[in-house]
Amino acid sequence: MSITVVGSVAYDSIETPAGRRDHCLGGAATYFSLAASFFTDVRVIAVVGEDFGPEQECVFETHHIDTRGIEHAEGKCFCWQGSYLENLNEAKTHSTELNVFASFQPKIPDAYRDSQFLFLANIDPVLQRYVRDAMPGVKLVAGDTMNFWIEDHRPALLRVLNGLDILLINDTEARMLAGDGNLVRAARAIMALGPRVLVIKHGEYGATLFFGATDGTASKTFRAPALPLDEVVDPTGAGDSFAGGFFGYLASQPHLTPGAFRRAMFYGSVMGSFAVERFGTERLQALSRPEIDGRFNEFRELTHLD
Amino acid sequence: MSITVVGSVAYDSIETPAGRRDHCLGGAATYFSLAASFFTDVRVIAVVGEDFGPEQECVFETHHIDTRGIEHAEGKCFCWQGSYLENLNEAKTHSTELNVFASFQPKIPDAYRDSQFLFLANIDPVLQRYVRDAMPGVKLVAGDTMNFWIEDHRPALLRVLNGLDILLINDTEARMLAGDGNLVRAARAIMALGPRVLVIKHGEYGATLFFGATDGTASKTFRAPALPLDEVVDPTGAGDSFAGGFFGYLASQPHLTPGAFRRAMFYGSVMGSFAVERFGTERLQALSRPEIDGRFNEFRELTHLD
DSSP states (O other): OOEEEEOOOEEEEEEETTEEEEEEEEOHHHHHHHHHTTTSOEEEEEEEOTTOOHHHHHHHHHTTEEEEEEEEOSSOOEEEEEEOSSOTTSOEEEEEEOGGGGGOOOOOOGGGTTOSEEEEOSSOHHHHHHHHHHOTTOSEEEEEOOHHHHHHOHHHHHHHHTTOSEEEEEHHHHHHHHTOSSHHHHHHHHHTTSOSEEEEEOGGGOEEEEEOOSSSSOOEEEEEOOOOOSOOSOOTTHHHHHHHHHHHHHHTOSSOOHHHHHHHHHHHHHHHHHHTTSSTTHHHHTOOHHHHHHHHHHHHHHHOOO | OOEEEEOOOEEEEEEETTEEEEEEEEOHHHHHHHHHTTTSOEEEEEEEOTTOOHHHHHHHHHTTEEEEEEEEOSSOOEEEEEEOSSOTTSOEEEEEEOGGGGGOOOOOOGGGTTOSEEEEOSSOHHHHHHHHHHOTTOSEEEEEOOHHHHHHOHHHHHHHHTTOSEEEEEHHHHHHHHTOSSHHHHHHHHHTTSOSEEEEEOGGGOEEEEEOOSSSSOOEEEEEOOOOOSOOSOOTTHHHHHHHHHHHHHHTOSSOOHHHHHHHHHHHHHHHHHHTTSSTTHHHHTOOHHHHHHHHHHHHHHHOOO
């Protein structure tokens, strides 16, 4: 079943210990779409500027990603400049130019309205809520957020959480959102705000899936590893690629069983592990489904007793 | 097969967000022995003072741990005071009184000499090397160390590493020992110093097993999770308990297959997860084998796809 995703399509300038790249195609919706496109049909809602041309369009087309919801506006694309020189786990932002994103008002093509899966990538929670309300027929809604919205836009964010089935965030964001340093207690507090499934990403240590208990019993958890890598070229987009693999796989399944969620966690980790191997979306662009399934088996080998 | 362990038997005074305990039985050899005793016979080499009485002796006896190698010296036991108020992952040491440990010279009872497994718990690497040399007939030697020895006693530590089959350390220690922030590269560098198997413990995120490649192919890795806990009462001894579960299980196996190492990683995580549930060795003292195997199954459930 198809996924509609709303989020940023952007240009990034990135410096890491492995080198630097200027003005490479990025943005949460781009990473998410590319990662999810290996599993299901993806439709994007975003805004780009006049510096988004046929070459970039082609990246989406090659992966059969529907771009009819990408609005072309006057001006330039959202631009982010950052580095990971001291710490590969946390980006240092040097500059953020919102450009066409400053006045972004998502427009949902009619052709997208039968999507059964909706992903609200990390953007202003007011826009996330707007898109969620505009697509009442979806079967499953997942979303992401970040420290900025948690700290300074909590009321709007709470309205988003209230409409989410699944939230995907990292350790720091989970602790900040719940105001609790213990991740299990934090997970419980966050699920009380709306999402019945919570994925907390631990960077190089993998990710944990928490299923909210709806029947008074203890909640269930599942841990997926990350692949031990001897070089992380560029961590940008790892979380969005995880989300794309996770949600893309779920959308491809006939039934959302606990087993499907477990495998989705592995596919999320797999897509994150590919994303960081090269700068920007380079690795995701060059990827094939057999490579993905090969790495899925590596993850099984890495964690399974038998 | 039986394990001989050399290390500290001590009294700890511990403060954590869950409360405080004064003068509770601790020390690396104590945690290790208790954890390993659920899997195999354990023999301890250590030194205690006059404040180690029948009550403490009884803790070892109850678990059928051979204490003939525990020397009783004039003076007081090794004492450690520490807290984890700001960070459960790192102890803040308030005081260390070596007491009888200051002049510790390990004495190996003849009855221990047929041990096939040797564990060198975290003590002065000069003593670790001495015990290792005094037991040339052992089949498998594992050991632990800490930042203090890595930073200030490197030449002595390198002589220990050279005689180890398995080293168990945490992330920070691995990065410090190798001088490399990337754990995969650090693992490779450390295994070049001697150990052909390396276990790096990630605290609440589990642990990774690295098998050194002896045939030129890529080294193999295995990741065990930690149990997501909603309260860590006292992290003291978690690493030693992991080592006890890991090495104890290996010693109980007829063949050291890759599968045995994988299950050993799970049993290590299981014992670590129990250790932190109460202060000091309280939880390990009260534990039963069915509880251990029950939690082993929880770990399988937590990580396995099927």
